Every structure is written in C-alpha cells, then in structure tokens.
Amino acid sequence: MITSAITPSLVRGAAELESTARGLRPHRLPASVRERFPDPQLLMAESQPSGVRLVFTTTAEQVELVTHPTRVVYLGADRPRGFVDLLVDGELLHSDELTGGSYTEVNMSTGASRQVEGESHVSAFSLPAGAKVVEIWLPHNESVELVELRSDAPVEAYDSGRPVWLHHGSSISHGSNAATPSGIWPAVAARIGGVELHNLGFGGSALVDPFTAQLMRDTPADLISVKLGINVVNGDVMRLRAFVPAVHGFLDTIREGHPETPLVLVSPIFCGIHEDTPGPGAFDPASFGTNQVRFIATGSPEGVAAGQLTLRVIREALASLVERRAEDPNLFYLDGLSLYGHTDAEEHPLPDALHPDGATHQLIGERFAKYAFAGKGPFGTA
Known part of the structure; x- marks a missing residue:
C-alpha cells in the first residue's frame, strides 16, 4: 500500500487543516474566528x-483512510455514530460506520462530564477497476483527525471544474438526524444540481453572525444560499427589531465579495413547537432515558407582541426583506414550507420535534x- 500525504489540494469544503499530534483536523471556520x-x-x-x-x-x-473521531455522548440519549461515505464517479458505493x-x-x-480516549478508526474500501474519481465524505456529526491515506495505486488531486455552491444554515443544513454524510440535504441537492458543495451549516449556530457573513464574502463561490431562522428562535437571541437589520447587514457583507452571484434566502422549514411559540428551546426532560430525546419550546405566544420571534414571524419578515x-x-426568497411543510410533518414527523430524519433530508x-x-x-x- 502507498501512503499519500493529505494535502489541501485533496480536501474540499474546509476552511483550513489544523496540524495535530495525530494528523490533520479539518475546520470549517478559520482560526481567526475560533x-x-x-x-x-x-x-x-x-x-x-x-x-x-x-x-x-x-x-x-483498495483505499484506506485512517481517522481519529471525537464526539460528545449524552447519557440517556442513544445518538448514532458517524459514517465515512465512499463515492466513485458520483455514485455511493459504501458507508463505513465509525468505531x-x-x-x-x-x-x-x-x-457533569468526563473524557474517554479510544483507538483510531480505519475505513477500508474496495473499489472497481480502472481510472475513476473517488470522493471520501467525512462524518457530518463527529469531529475527526485525518491520520493516514493509503492505497494500492497513486492518487492525484482532482478538480471537477463544476460551479461551487456555498450554503449556510442551522443544524438541519449541518445534517442532524441524517444517516450518512452524503445523505444530508445540501449534499443531496448538490449531486442533483451537479455542483460542488461548500457547507457552512453549523448546528445551533446560524445566528446571523457577522463573521459568518465575512467568511462567505471571502470564499470563492458561484452560487450562494442562506437559510436563517430556527436558531434565532430556539436560542431566543433576538427580537424582530434587531433581526431584520441584522439580516440586511449579513446580506450586505456577502454582496461586498459577491455583488452579482445568485443568492437564495431560505426561511425555516415547518417545526410545530416553534411555529407560534417563541424560544428558548430546550431538551424535554420527560424524554430523558428514552431512546429518543426530544425538544420543547419554553416561551409563550404572548411574547410575539413584544417582538419575540417565531417561525411564522420570521418567514413574514424575510419575505418582506427581500421585497x-x-x-x-439576483436575490431570491424561498419559503421553507415549500421544502417541508405542515402536511409533510404529518407524513414524515420530526423524530425529536426539531430535526428531519434521513428520508426527509432526501426529500x-x-x-x-x-x-x-x-x-x-x-x-x-449553473
């Protein structure tokens, strides 16, 4: 087997690679922000x-990728492990569960918390014969260090030349409850659209942060989308008066670097607990110890009159903002209910009352x- 150096030219979708004692840790935000x-x-x-x-x-x-995963485990909550996906010429061939x-x-x-150390993981893949384009998708729900890349023939960096789609969103865009990394909804859409995905979906952290807008401004992209709302509500971090000008400023910053790039502003998908009830959101204590921890809204609908945000209020605000x-x-508005609405919630309910499952990510x-x-x-x- 040949051991190949893991260089930035082999990696897509990361802001930078941090050197660690074991290897390289991909980051989606630069060190200056962290x-x-x-x-x-x-x-x-x-x-x-x-x-x-x-x-x-x-x-x-034969290709082997050695990684060292790092994750958070919540006692009483059975959270699935991450996977490493192998795609050959755009087709998913294998999904390898981390250990x-x-x-x-x-x-x-x-x-209370404690730290537990374990061994690194080897993802070993068998590939079809002949020349091919290989993509190894890293887990969307666990941090990893890239330790070693081994193969029985040399590997060469590949640039498809396809348009780059830069997307920012919440844990739903990050991929929460999706089964595998290539099954998160932005990855599904990117394959259908024939574009290269650069995903800035951050669980719990789509909060109209200026540094995210600045990163998007400075990141090369041919297509851009921003999905805002759910984290602002379930974090109860803003009132309507602050939210609207913050989004204007967010878009203004992106436009400094991408003045004419097609940009889609997407409002939240349906989420029953926050449609008319403000945050903050919280874990439902009644679900502790079960096989599915759920979320609840702890605010009061009366708070809307004082400027508290709900998903319904945010959709109206974002639609008006784009107008x-x-x-x-080149700025477009997409109502999140067209991606997942009330009827969909009846047919494909959110397992934890907040995040879609794997089939719904596909949808x-x-x-x-x-x-x-x-x-x-x-x-x-494009």
Whole structure:
C-alpha cells in the first residue's frame, strides 16, 4: 500500500487543516474566528466536517483512510455514530460506520462530564477497476483527525471544474438526524444540481453572525444560499427589531465579495413547537432515558407582541426583506414550507420535534434542487 500525504489540494469544503499530534483536523471556520469567539457549541459544530470530503483520481482498487473521531455522548440519549461515505464517479458505493475514537460523556441531568480516549478508526474500501474519481465524505456529526491515506495505486488531486455552491444554515443544513454524510440535504441537492458543495451549516449556530457573513464574502463561490431562522428562535437571541437589520447587514457583507452571484434566502422549514411559540428551546426532560430525546419550546405566544420571534414571524419578515431589496435582481426568497411543510410533518414527523430524519433530508434536498437548479431557477444557469 502507498501512503499519500493529505494535502489541501485533496480536501474540499474546509476552511483550513489544523496540524495535530495525530494528523490533520479539518475546520470549517478559520482560526481567526475560533480564537476570537471560542463558543463551545460553535467550536463543536464547525469542527464536525459536514460536507468536507477528500477528492482524487486513482486506479487503485483498495483505499484506506485512517481517522481519529471525537464526539460528545449524552447519557440517556442513544445518538448514532458517524459514517465515512465512499463515492466513485458520483455514485455511493459504501458507508463505513465509525468505531473507537475519543469522546466526552455528558450527564444531561447534572451537567457533569468526563473524557474517554479510544483507538483510531480505519475505513477500508474496495473499489472497481480502472481510472475513476473517488470522493471520501467525512462524518457530518463527529469531529475527526485525518491520520493516514493509503492505497494500492497513486492518487492525484482532482478538480471537477463544476460551479461551487456555498450554503449556510442551522443544524438541519449541518445534517442532524441524517444517516450518512452524503445523505444530508445540501449534499443531496448538490449531486442533483451537479455542483460542488461548500457547507457552512453549523448546528445551533446560524445566528446571523457577522463573521459568518465575512467568511462567505471571502470564499470563492458561484452560487450562494442562506437559510436563517430556527436558531434565532430556539436560542431566543433576538427580537424582530434587531433581526431584520441584522439580516440586511449579513446580506450586505456577502454582496461586498459577491455583488452579482445568485443568492437564495431560505426561511425555516415547518417545526410545530416553534411555529407560534417563541424560544428558548430546550431538551424535554420527560424524554430523558428514552431512546429518543426530544425538544420543547419554553416561551409563550404572548411574547410575539413584544417582538419575540417565531417561525411564522420570521418567514413574514424575510419575505418582506427581500421585497425591499428589489434593486438586487439576483436575490431570491424561498419559503421553507415549500421544502417541508405542515402536511409533510404529518407524513414524515420530526423524530425529536426539531430535526428531519434521513428520508426527509432526501426529500428536502430533492425539493431544493427542483426549485434552485431547474432551467428557470435561481441556480439554473449553473
């Protein structure tokens, strides 16, 4: 087997690769942001390499990727392990479930935690004969260090030349409850649309942060989308008066670097607990110890009169905001209910009352692709 150096030219979807004692850790936010605002939730989310993959051409028939996973384990909540997906010439051939690694064990009732160390994981794949394009998608729900890439023939970096789609969103865009990394809805949509995904979906952290807008401004992209709302509501971090100008400023910053790039502003999908009830959201204590921890809204509908946000209020605000930016012909509004609405919630209920399951990620991805990448859609010219 040949050991190949894992260089930035092999990696797609990461802002940078941090050198560690074991190897390289992909980050989706640069060090300048991580050092200035080391919020634990944000740091955990950005270090989970959702949408990040190794891409190369090879004639190899055996490929091995050694990773060291790091995750958080909540006592009383059975959270699935991450997977490493192998795609060859765009087709999913294998999904390898992670084992071992290190984890932080958290007691949700007391807040106590402890650190547990484990062994690295080897994803071993058999590939078809001949020259091919290989994509190894890293887990969307666990941080990993890239330790070693081995193959029985040389690998070469590959650039498809396809348009780059830069997307920002919440844990739903990050991929929460999706089964595998190539099954998160942005990855599904990107494959249908024939584009290269750069995913800035951050669980719990789509909060109209200026540094995210600045990163998007400075990241090369041919197509851009921003999905905002649910984290602002379930974090109860803004009132309507602050939210609307913050979104204007977010879009203004992106436009500094991408003045004419097609940009889709997407409002929240249906989520029954927050449609008319403000946050903050919280774990439902009644679900502790069951096989499915659920979420609840702890606010009061009366708070809307004082400017508290619900998903219904946010959809109205974002639709109006885009109308007021009529001078921007390349800005589009997509109602999140067209991706997943009330009827869908009856047929495909959110397992934890907040995040879609794997089948629903597929549905949302297909619907976004049908809207955005169709001939007359905002990304259709791509």
